[in-house]
Amino acid sequence: MPETSAPIAVPDTEKEQKPKSKDRPDRGYLVICWNDPVNLMDYVTHVFQVVFGWPKARAEKHMLQVHQTGKSLLVRETFEKAEHYVHQLQGYSLHATMEREE
Amino acid sequence: MKFLPGPKKELAEPLLIFRINTREEALLLATLRLYPVLADHHHRISRDPKTADSAEQRLLEESMAQQRAEHRRKLDELFRAPQRFFKDAPGERRLVLTGAQLEWLLQVLNDIKVGSWVQLGCPELEKADPVKLTRVNARSLQAMHLSAQFQSVLLEAVK
Numbered sequence: 001m002p003e004t005s006a007p008i009a010v011p012d013t014e015k016e017q018k019p020k021s022k023d024r025p026d027r028g029y030l031v032i033c034w035n036d037p038v039n040l041m042d043y044v045t046h047v048f049q050v051v052f053g054w055p056k057a058r059a060e061k062h063m064l065q066v067h068q069t070g071k072s073l074l075v076r077e078t079f080e081k082a083e084h085y086v087h088q089l090q091g092y093s094l095h096a097t098m099e100r101e102e
Numbered sequence: 103m104k105f106l107p108g109p110k111k112e113l114a115e116p117l118l119i120f121r122i123n124t125r126e127e128a129l130l131l132a133t134l135r136l137y138p139v140l141a142d143h144h145h146r147i148s149r150d151p152k153t154a155d156s157a158e159q160r161l162l163e164e165s166m167a168q169q170r171a172e173h174r175r176k177l178d179e180l181f182r183a184p185q186r187f188f189k190d191a192p193g194e195r196r197l198v199l200t201g202a203q204l205e206w207l208l209q210v211l212n213d214i215k216v217g218s219w220v221q222l223g224c225p226e227l228e229k230a231d232p233v234k235l236t237r238v239n240a241r242s243l244q245a246m247h248l249s250a251q252f253q254s255v256l257l258e259a260v261k
Contacts, residue, residue, distance in 0.1 A: 037227040038219040040250065042257045043212065050205065083147070083158060087165045090145050093212040097148045098158075 028101040029082035031074045035066050036095050047092045048074070051085060076101065103130075103197070105258040118204055118259045120197040127188055127195060133248045134177055137210050138170050139217025173210050199259075208256055211249040218246035 033044075041063055048059035052074070065072035074096070075085060082098040089096035103122045122130070147153055147162045180187055187203075189196050199207065219225070221242040225232040233243055 036216075036224075038216055038224075038246075039212070040253060040257070042261070043208070043253060046208070046257060046260055083161070086147060087162060090162065090166065091169050092209055093140060093216040097146060099148055099150065 025078045027076050027078055029077050029079050030099045030101055031077060031082050031085045031089070032097055032099055033062070033066050033072050033074055033089065034095040034097070035070045039094060041067060043092075044094065047089065047094055051088045051092075103252065103255045105255060106196075115200050115202075118199045118201065120199075120255065120259070121194050122188070122197045124195060127184075127197070129248060130197075130252055131181070131184065133214060133245060133252065134180070134207075134210060136214050136218075136245050137173065137177060139214045139245065140220065141217070142167070144217075144220065169209075173206065173213075176206060177210065204256055204259060208253060211253045211256070215246050215249040215253065218242040218249070222246065 033048075044063040044066065045056065045059045048054055048062055049056060052059070054062075062072045062074060075082070077085065079098075086096050086098045103120055103126045106119045106121055108117075108119060142163060145162055145166050147156070147158045153159055187197055187199065189198055219227075219242075222233055222239055233239065235243060
């Protein structure tokens with residue numbers, strides 16, 4: 001075993017990784033739809049399909065969750081995307097808000 | 103009013119056709135003339151009270167105001183030239199919509215429905231007799247039911 005060895009080029013992981021974690025988008029904003037007794041179930045399903053591009057089964061699952069439990073967490077997103085979705089949902093007069101994840 | 107499912111055509115934007123009688127046509131137009139019903143302050147970006155005066159809240163209100171103006175502009179076009187939407191066919195009257203026009207009408211009707219419900223005091227509609235009809239609330243009650251009825255028929259086309 002040689003006493004000395006050629007210096008090994010160790011990648012500067014500290015420097016490389018830090019910016020990555022800094023740049024990682026903060027997806028800590030929750031888009032929540034709240035129950036109300038006025039919106040038709042078919043309408044809510046349709047709006048989820050249009051706004052999120054979900055298949056009908058997924059949209060219905062969230063609609064039923066809203067109906068049965070009072071709310072549904074629709075997506076966890078960055079601030080900008082969450083805000084965009086809330087604007088879209090409120091454009092359809094659904095009771096949707098964005099909340100900071102605790 | 104009834105959705106008439108047509109044969110699937112290779113159109114860039116397929117048309118959605120509804121049979122409608124003249125009484126329903128007049129009721130639909132009268133209901134649409136109520137738009138907008140939802141108050142400006144109805145929209146809230148968050149349940150967190152700290153956001154009430156936030157930039158996000160103001161942006162949401164601006165966005166909703168823009169949408170309302172755009173809906174209003176399109177409604178004015180409809181009222182000026184209803185023949186673009188309501189057409190005579192052999193033996194019947196028809197409402198003919200593109201997919202985009204259907205989405206627009208769904209949004210407008212839902213504003214009227216939710217806004218009327220708010221005007222009625224947000225009653226629990228699943229109760230047997232949620233709202234007692236009075237002279238004061240008759241218009242809101244009628245608008246809520248009519249917009250829901252028209253919305254249900256429009257939704258048949260997207261199922």
